[in-house]
Amino acid sequence: MLGEDGARTTVTLGGRTIPVSSSGVFSPRSTLALYYELYGTVSGQKYKSKLALRRTDDPKGGAAASVEFTDEAGGQKLQLERRLTLPDIKRGDYRLELSVQDPTGRTVVTRRQDIYVRG
Numbered sequence: 001m002l003g004e005d006g007a008r009t010t011v012t013l014g015g016r017t018i019p020v021s022s023s024g025v026f027s028p029r030s031t032l033a034l035y036y037e038l039y040g041t042v043s044g045q046k047y048k049s050k051l052a053l054r055r056t057d058d059p060k061g062g063a064a065a066s067v068e069f070t071d072e073a074g075g076q077k078l079q080l081e082r083r084l085t086l087p088d089i090k091r092g093d094y095r096l097e098l099s100v101q102d103p104t105g106r107t108v109v110t111r112r113q114d115i116y117v118r119g
Contacts, residue, residue: 005032048101049082050067056095091117096114
């Protein structure tokens with residue numbers, strides 16, 4: 001689930017209130033809120049998540065914004081809520097990519113979602 005902090009539209013998942021963006025349109029310098037779940041995790045093992053934002057007209061170019069997190073699993077499901085503050089970036093079309101590495105460093109999950117920066 002992807003939304004923007006301060007959004008009026010929200011859903012409640014696992015006792016958490018998560019902002020939701022139905023349009024995929026965000027403002028420069030806004031903060032994206034991302035909720036995701038990892039299944040099949042092993043208790044006590046660490047998993048690394050990386051969020052990267054790239055322009056769709058230059059997908060091989062450097063990330064306009066990125067952040068990494070390391071989390072330790074407490075069971076077979078890991079519920080995560082993360083934030084990525086957009087820098088003062090240009091208007092345009094971007095792709096937000098989430099990749100997750102298992103404890104051996106192998107990328108086991110990659111998800112992408114297009115977003116649009118306007119304003």
